[in-house]
Amino acid sequence: MAELKTPHLTNIQMWQAWKEHGEIEAKKGLIEHYLPLVDYVTNRMAIGLPKNVLRDDLASNGVMGLIDAIEKFDYLRGLQFETYASWRIRGAIIDGLRQGDWVPRSVREKAKRVEDAYQLLEQQYMRTVTDTEISQYLGVSEREFATMLQDISVATICSLEDPIREEETETRLSLLIDDKAKNPDYKVHEYYLKESLAKGIERLTEKERIVVSLFYYEELSLSEIAEVMSLSPSRISQLHSKAILRLRGVLAKHKEQLLQH
Secondary structure, X not given: OOOOOHHHOOHHHHHHHHHHHOOHHHHHHHHHHHHHXXXXXXXXXXXXXXXXXXXXXXXXXXXXXXXXHHHHOOHHHOOOHHHHHHHHHHHHHHHHHHHOOOOOHHHHHHHHHHHHXXXXXXHHHOOOOOHHHHHHHHOOOHHHHHHHHHHHHHHHOOHHHOEOXXXXXXXXXXXXXXXXXXXXHHHHXXXXXXXXXXXXXXXXOHHHHHHHHHXXXXXXXXXXXXXXXXXXXXXXXXXXXXXXXXXXXXXXXHHHHHHHO
8 A cells, every 4th residue: 555645635534544544654654643732631731730740741651541542542433523522632631640649748648638628617617618618617817728728729720530430540520421321220320420520510600600600511721710800819729629629518518329239
């Protein structure tokens, strides 16, 4: 077979050449075509990370995620590759961050304290608790609580990317991606997980819901959200942290229910 001239092939032709004939040049062409996705995801995730985390390291892991997506994607199913690949890229970057242990233990412990406080108090009161109530429970001032949120903001980036169960790779937000048809038991768990998330989101304050919506669904960066909401980036970061910590409490309860079954 003559050497493949990928620049002259359409996107669908490259998928066909790679998936049906194993043409390496077509695979390279797909990687080059979708590289901007890596830059996009990397730039979004780099916001708020410690300065010692290099963007080039994030991008390198992101490229590995892109390659993995291209290898596993079934173009015949008519799904949107950009959406599928974006989650694979995010997952690869987060795996790299986890392996680098980029969040200090003290920050993890602080995040766990706040998460446990939200979970306990909101189950106790059956409503959204205020910053004053959380601060009093933690034994800190509201100003100190705001500082805590700022400190742990970097730890909340990966929160919803954690596996549903320890032994699985399926994440809470990856439910948007349908790799393969799921069995009935999985569909039941998926239904109740989505229901748990919906209930958790209902408990968020209006501003927290807006931040979650703009960040995870409209895919705006935290700085862009700050402009939209006319708030400072640090305030947006705090709102994001509080929203994720509340949702983690809800999802932790869901995980306990899964393990009981």
